[in-house]
Amino acid sequence: MKITFLGTSSGLPTKERNVSGIALRFDQSSDWMLFDCGEATQHQLLKTPYSLPKLSHIFITHLHGDHCFGLFGLLATRSLNNAQEPISIIGPVGIKKLLESVFKITQTHLRFEIDINEIDFQNTKFEIPQAHIEAIPLEHSIPSYAFVIQENEKPGKFKVELAKEKGIPSGPIYGKLKRGEKVMLPNGEILNGNDFIGEPITGRKIIIAGDNKTPDLLLPYLKNCNLLIHEANYTEKVKALVKDDFFHSTARDVAIVAQKSRIPNLILTHFSARFSLEYSRARKFSIDDVLQEALAEYSGNCFLAKDLETFNINRNGDIERK
Ligand SMILES: [Zn+2]
Structure with a gap:
């Protein structure tokens, strides 16, 4: 299973980081899935091997612009790429109206069908050929979800x-x-x-979380989880300087939960633009502060995501940075 970060900045892009987007492809599959689609996600994809016609599912964690403003352009380009295969879009209530309004007003006619699934209390579980995916509500200023991706079991080995x-x-x-x-x-x-035939081989389990103030909400789902991908918008130092409550997590908040649940791998992403190089040069804040803060609480493998970086998750759930 491969995961590529297309954007790792929160709110606005910086010179080094675009806004949110994560590509995921299962082994031996040419299709792939996208989690969140901030503006210019399609530009980032041009620098990767992922092709738009092969994109089968888009999951949107929440409807803040830095997570969904790229949808319209990406879908229009997929149509111009002559893609005919239908695409499934799963996201919070409102996503259907948003897409239909934009396409109606801009007179955009797509060459493929879109199946839009809005997440609500009755509709939280989704099946894809390789996995079962469940949306878990988080705490943010608007409805925001984490996606728990449980890969299907594989038949045991022949003796x-x-x-x-x-x-x-x-x-x-x-x-x-x-x-x-x-x-x-x-x-x-x-x-x-x-x-x-030997025992069935358990599939990998990973969680991709949207913006979230309370990482504790994920604790019940972190059991036997190979990897958590979670925002770390701030460090404690930056949070103290930001007066308003922006409903985000610090690296420390996430690291404490990761340690409590003993998950082996944690990737932090969605960093405040304050950690961009320009700020770092002025020695105000450094992205290294985020890592140090997480490592003070968490003893597993901790990574800070970078744009266009790919992680390989092998059958045992071990992670390798490509
Ligand atoms: Zn965000």
Whole structure:
């Protein structure tokens, strides 16, 4: 499974960071999914291997502009790319009206169907071919969600050694046993395919969270989770300087929850523009402060996302920065 950060800045773009967008592709799949679509997400995609016609699902965490203003241009370009395959869009209530209004007023006619699913109390669970995805409500100034992505189980491995012990030659019988079918050997012995298949392999579980003031809300879902991707808009020092309540988390808030739940991997993103290089040069704030603050609370693998950076999550859930 690969995850590429298309934008890691909160609110507004900086020279180094665009606004929110995350691409996710499962192994052996040419289709991919997008989580949030800030303005200019389509420009960022031009610098990656992800192609718009292969985009199958878009999940929007919340309807603040830095998470959804890129939708209109991206969908219009997908149409100009001659994409015919339908696309599913999942997001908070209001997303249907937003898209329909913009396309009506701008007379944009897409060449593909859009299936829009609005998240509400009854509608929180979504199936994609490779996984089950659940939307969890967070605390923000407007409805905001985290997406819990639970990959489907894979069938257990075929026990070749056991088949060899039984004297079964490799060939069509192997195929039947692998499918769990019953097979009669020439000596009359009946074999049950299920005895030749190991335990099912649990799928990977990751959480991609939207803007959120209370990371504790995710605690019930972090069990057996391989990776949490969460905003860290501020450090405690910056939060103290910002008078208004912006309904965001500090690196410390998120790190405490990550430590409590003992998840092995944490990627922080959605950083305030105060951590941009220009500010860093003036020595006011440094992006390194965010990492140091998180590491003071969390002993797992902690990464700060950068634009256009890809992480590989292998079958065991281990993470490698590409
Ligand atoms: Zn935001």
